[in-house]
Amino acid sequence: MIVTIDGVAASGKSSVASGVARRLNIPYVSSGLLYRAATLLALEAGTDLGDAPALIALLSGSPLRLEPLPEGNRIFLTPVGEQETGAERDLTADAHTSAVDAGVSALAQLPELREWVNAQLRALTPPFVAEGRDMGTAVFPQAQAKFFLTASPRVRALRRVKERLEDVAEVEAALVARDAKDKAQSAPAADAQLIDTSTLDLSGVIAAVLRGLHQPASSDLS
Ligand SMILES: Nc1ncnc2c1ncn2[C@@H]1O[C@H](COP(=O)(O)OP(=O)(O)O)[C@@H](O)[C@H]1O
Numbered sequence: 103m104i105v106t107i108d109g110v111a112a113s114g115k116s117s118v119a120s121g122v123a124r125r126l127n128i129p130y131v132s133s134g135l136l137y138r139a140a141t142l143l144a145l146e147a148g149t150d151l152g153d154a155p156a157l158i159a160l161l162s163g164s165p166l167r168l169e170p171l172p173e174g175n176r177i178f179l180t181p182v183g184e185q186e187t188g189a190e191r192d193l194t195a196d197a198h199t200s201a202v203d204a205g206v207s208a209l210a211q212l213p214e215l216r217e218w219v220n221a222q223l224r225a226l227t228p229p230f231v232a233e234g235r236d237m238g239t240a241v242f243p244q245a246q247a248k249f250f251l252t253a254s255p256r257v258r259a260l261r262r263v264k265e266r267l268e269d270v271a272e273v274e275a276a277l278v279a280r281d282a283k284d285k286a287q288s289a290p291a292a293d294a295q296l297i298d299t300s301t302l303d304l305s306g307v308i309a310a311v312l313r314g315l316h317q318p319a320s321s322d323l324s
């Protein structure tokens with residue numbers, strides 16, 4: 103079984119995917135974490151976020167390992183020279199900074215980078231919950247159940263500042279700008295169930311998804 107949870111930035115995808123996956127006792131997979139880790143490595147290496155061949159070359163020499171932990175995915179890099187020792191660097195926290203937020207959409211619009219991410223996702227063995235932007239459309243169109251989360255920009259910004267202690271108006275503007283840049287790959291699947299999470303708490307959204315696993319496609323659960 104594959105369940106997809108797509109949605110706009112900070113709509114609750116990873117928290118909801120984690121909660122649903124734990125209830126179903128299966129892993130969940132964060133596709134955004136792969137885009138974020140690639141962006142972090144590019145920023146650190148000074149690689150142009152629009153230069154697909156240079157990015158692919160950088161990533162080919164930077165072995166990444168996505169660990170689909172139920173309580174939150176983590177991503178690890180084996181740094182150059184550490185292949186023998188097996189020592190890894192945990193990139194997860196550094197992949198969630200405002201600098202990565204600001205750069206990730208440029209990299210994510212490159213077809214070569216999307217293929218790099220998608221190949222890793224398609225190599226995974228089901229069952230799992232996959233979350234991102236295009237899980238139910240481009241990557242796993244065959245998924246058994248698909249969801250698309252939205253929430254108003256202000257609600258999403260208020261949720262994010264609880265994590266990062268930044269200015270709400272600035273965070274809201276950055277979220278809206280990123281939604282616009284990610285629009286091409288962020289359309290809901292025709293058979294996705296839409297959930298507006300603006301007035302639901304996390305357990306309410308998880309419950310709506312669990313109910314929706316048994317609903318016909320294309321119903322509005324909000
Ligand atoms: N329905 C909700 N009600 C309240 N807070 C939520 C809800 N959904 C998510 N959150 C909180 O909002 C923040 C962003 O959620 P997250 O799962 O990281 O979103 P995304 O993966 O879409 O970026 C997190 O701090 C999370 O705990």
Ligand SMILES: Nc1ccn([C@H]2C[C@H](O)[C@@H](COP(=O)(O)OP(=O)(O)O)O2)c(=O)n1
Pocket residue numbers: 110111112113115133134135137138206207210233234235236237280284287
């Ligand atoms: N399937 C995906 C997942 C993420 N992306 C891109 C677009 C997003 O701005 C970044 C980061 O995604 P992520 O899901 O981690 O971001 P948010 O938690 O929603 O802020 O990656 C994508 O293009 N396709």
